Amino acid sequence: MNELFTLLNSQSDAEMEAAFWLGVFEEIPDELFQQADSQPSRSIISALKHYARSYVSYGEKGIVLN
């Protein structure tokens, strides 16, 4: 029922669409996307991995990177 309430409480059709697709994607096995055509660009992936590797913490001093 929670999924139905999320859908019905959406404040716009766009939000409803996103909630709808979330429910659908949660059902699809992860493995099916290994060879998917739609992928984020390589530069983004590379930047994110670099960020993840160098990330130490986030706190009073802001984001601390190695």
Place this chain on the structure above:
Amino acid sequence: MRDLRKLTDELLVKGYMSGNSKCIDVLIDRHKNKIFTYILVSVKNRELAEDIFQDAIVKVIHSLKAGRYSENGKFSSWVMRIGHNLIIDHYRKEKHLATVSNDNYDFDLLNNPKFSAGSIEDSLVYEQVLRDVSKLVDLLPEAQKKVVELRHYKGLSFKDIAEELGVSINTALGRMRYAIINLRKIAAEKNISLSIN
């Protein structure tokens, strides 16, 4: 790295949380297509999808390093929900709506504690909304009503619904979408509030 690829998501998450940074590379490679495709399908704009995708992964990194991840379902679902909240934030900012931000992944729309616990008043409101929704579902065309019942009252997957009704998955999905659109329309016409917040 090759050995890491054989590990489960849970072990990779634990590995990254305890300092093995290579584990996050494997997790990103394993799930990037699904997360990105979900965001792209929802927002229908590649540039925007890439921005939201980046923000989602950055939040994942912050959460993992802060120890805010607990094994409660699939890793990919958790990341998609973070992406979903960012999508909602984007739409609400775009419309300049004065709403509570979802930019806080500790609050999960799909696991809203108000659905499970809360004051007596919350429970009464929830029960009233439940009754209202049931009445609205009764007003749907039979085919759409059936899909809503199987999905939200019996908890069936779209695959199982398609099999049960002898239709394609696309048809089941289409009926569900129209059902939600109609439910919201009927609620608006009848001036029924479906909000639990």
